[in-house]
Amino acid sequence: VRAKALSNLLKIPLNRVRVRRIAIGGAFGGRSEVQPADFAAALLSIKTERPVKLVLTREENATSTRQVHDMVATIKTGVKRDGTIVAKEFRVIYDGGAYSSTGPIATSIPYYVYEETYRFPNVRYDGYRVFTNKGIRGMYGCHGRAFLAGNEVQLDMIAEELGIDPVEIRLKNGLRAGEETATRSKIISSGFEEAVLRAAERSSWKEKRGKLPRGRGIGMGCVAIMCGFPMGFRSGSSCYVKLNDDGQATIVTGVVDNGQGNESMMVQIASEVLGIPVEEINLVNADTEVTNLDPGAYSQAAAFVGGNAVRLACEDARRQILSFASDKLGVPAEELELRDRMVISKRDPSKAIPIRHVVRKAFFAGRPIMGVGAYMPKIDFGREWVKNPYGQMAGTFSFGASVAEVRVDEETGLVRIERFVAAHDCGNPINPMAVEGQMEGSVAQAGVATVMEECLWHEGFLLNPDLLEYKVPLACDMPQIEPIIVRSHDPEGPFGAKEGGLTIRMNAHSAVATALYNALGVPLRELPATPDRVLEAIEKGKGGER
Template identity: 40%
Template structure:
């Protein structure tokens, strides 16, 4: 069912974000901008040891310091929590053992930050150090001294999936490649460090203002940790200075601030230093991918076998979901019948990893799209053409039971083929210059909620009263991606009014209904649909009243340009304000509601782990990167990236382009410069000086291209736009480097020293084995 893509007044037109003025005037408030009278400053004591038994903690000296109001340790809040129901292994403060350098041991609330810091130095902790596990492949061999006694061999979770007949598939292959890939660890590095203000109210309730992407999960967690009913807690999301998944689960400072506020019966604010952001981490884990792929002479992928090991850090976090996404999205972008996947989430004595932008898919995509490029060259085929030969035919169900309703990948590939000048450039550029291409895809929200229930994933309320203002109440969390604006657009479009008339109230658990949060790119699809349903409900109520007044059928009326008018009788028309009065007279109150839950058919297969991966719709991307490699220094300049993204329907092209470009940027950072450098569980670069997110001058020019496949179930056909592009960027750059200088670097970041090593290795092979070997590709970097 293709929907009308034209004739919209607001949908599909670029619109500045509704909160843009608050941001550019500096008047909008982020969590750390908030303060209330009598507010205390909280600071957290972190473990200096990677793995240690806590024998005792003495806070008495700290408590005696003038200005210190309260201290807290693990004994003050014993209930465990975690984002997944199967992974409640975190506590406000460590009980028994500290599991990584930076683990949360205790906290103080004091009148000033200086006093709080001094108080931390006065807390005496007696540790018994234990041997630490830092390398995931070593850690999973552990026979004793496990990080979590309930997780033997330090394996948090493992999954083993077989679809089709991989053995048969490899038998049919004319070319088989087998490689090891290694992706270094990266952090979201949102510009806003996390901050939480927990206010103990005079009526003994707790109000929490926090930099969170998931106010609803925070609400639940605070209730559990503080042993208070949810009804006594209010969570408010202020402006958020970027999330990218780093604020998509409960972050230690959030519970620490609440525990302190409850104990002190006073407001407490905690703001992380940049170093603490890195200690709380939740970024993308080190991922080791052993990948084997078979290709036929005709360019058809015959089988895929992947063994994936993720270095999860010391706590579960989103771990099992990450490793399942890696498996679910590995092959499902193409038409591949035979897939074997073995995924391991391993514990190490490091900060917990989490759900970073492109959750679970990015590192396996790097591996897959790289090996596909390699196989294409082995087979003497154009790698872009090989992608064309492995496309799905939507609508369809993939080998691993994912339902694909719309599939703009073919168009994405053709768009980047044209715009990049692929046909002229591929293989034809001088030595040192090259082009590479890769594809990616992503979910538009998870079809199955984290906490299984039959309730909707999101609900929107709309209220209109005598002022004829339309107020949309949504739980969806604006984190800079434009979710508020998207819902304002939808409500205005359906109600036929200008966006000025819509007032949106978002993410305040006291005022707004539930939305599960801004993660897994679910908001446009899910909150968008709920808003669409609520707006239609409201429109129908108004139209019903107007139709009754004129004695006509509701179907005779249309809502447009601020009027409710009879389609064929110009005399029967009311302005929106007049119509609201009529509707209030008829209905008494004008309240509308909309919900969204994914349909049963979108919820995936029945095998163990099948719950993660299914989505009501998938986005698709194709990218071409053009690079210049200096063969003498190994330095890479990415000259341009052409990125096409199928977002179903661009409700707001301005923000969709911003999301594509931001994703490409973040992929570029991981591809070439970002890396969390660990030495025995100690992060060597916990700062923005040393963790090098790209700045203006080295960042590539990005051309974003919107592809609209019009999904049958998306709001106005819309799907995901904020994450899917990231994963294609890394392999596109890696493949371009191969095109430029003939070496494949199988580990990220692709640093100049790795390229030089590979070039030297290649030269050595050439001089050792005669001239023919000079043209043979060399893989390097995967061996670490």
């Protein structure tokens, strides 16, 4: 994305623009768009003929880089007496800051992730993005979390009115595999029901709901996330792999690792296909000079799209290895397998040859082993944000359910999140430890943020631009986190895999908000749940307001 933008603006060929990924701890959507500073640094470098590095102060970083949209939402829901949702109506106003940025996308995503979760046959969604005298707003990783929290709290209010357990009303309305969303995206695989049930069981929902002492609450939040979402302009991913004459492999792909664990994920996929240990696979990635095009490590495309491209490239190389080994061993290729650096006959293991010998013989025969693979998710590219918002939005969808337990000090308004159970449907996890790490990080970023993180603006000025005034969660603020991996095996994903944890980052806000509603008996109509807002809600509850 950056290479093409710089090429267009500076009017220089793409082969003279090189973008390389540097080691960073995370991106969370905030680095997925070209910034004015990118152009300024490149132009200064051309003019001065020297390297240029842009270093921002904490205040500059807070005011000039992308932030999540503030929003005001009005939500109406029509239900039958048994809790079945029959209609939804939304009116949402987004604070877009002073720049257009990813405006139409940012206005649409909160609704789309909600419609992927629940079934409602009739819907109207009006989204407005307004310009204000503030910094850049864009596709931050937890985009739309307040919108989702509002929907989930309202669902709890409906369940209470109808005398239905909040878990049951979610199970009744959750989408299953084979169904379609309101805008006609088919759900390919779904672990929704299992995620809800396992989160409820692990958290002792039945034993605690409605039985906790005053000031304590338990709540659930659910959501679905698209995998391989093109956002209107992205394509698929491609990869090539070459076998070296020592039997080791080199993978070349544009997939970026911003801290998610994508590099190890790609190496693991290659290892599984080629029968080579992970330590004997070299990875070259995220360098526009040598790697192929890739949609980037956002929109949950790394595993589902990039991982599939790696798998297909390695399968291409695998076919070549088996074909050549078949001639040498006198065994049909379909009766051979790659395992432990060897090509082995499935029927007669004594017939085997090291992969490195096959590679060397193929090279000297003029048939070097090089595999190429490309993957394009099965989506409707004719789908448009406003005029034609119908058709398959993404290759597949992952599902998640979270349960939070909170304690509220009714004298001070302070909220403590004590326990957080997160169940995430990631298909078949390629690296379970990395998936659990993503889930735990999601709770830290989005769950605990529900009670503390907020940018305070006044007349165009950010009042808390540093980490002294802008409170971020510390280790002492973290709850007990219990991640649960739900396996649903997606037929399109590499080895059945889907994205690895974003549902928790999106529903963590909702879980805390519904837990607060359970603890206070009155919904918070504004987040984050700062002490003053909690105390205000308590006072309204005493006066009988809802």
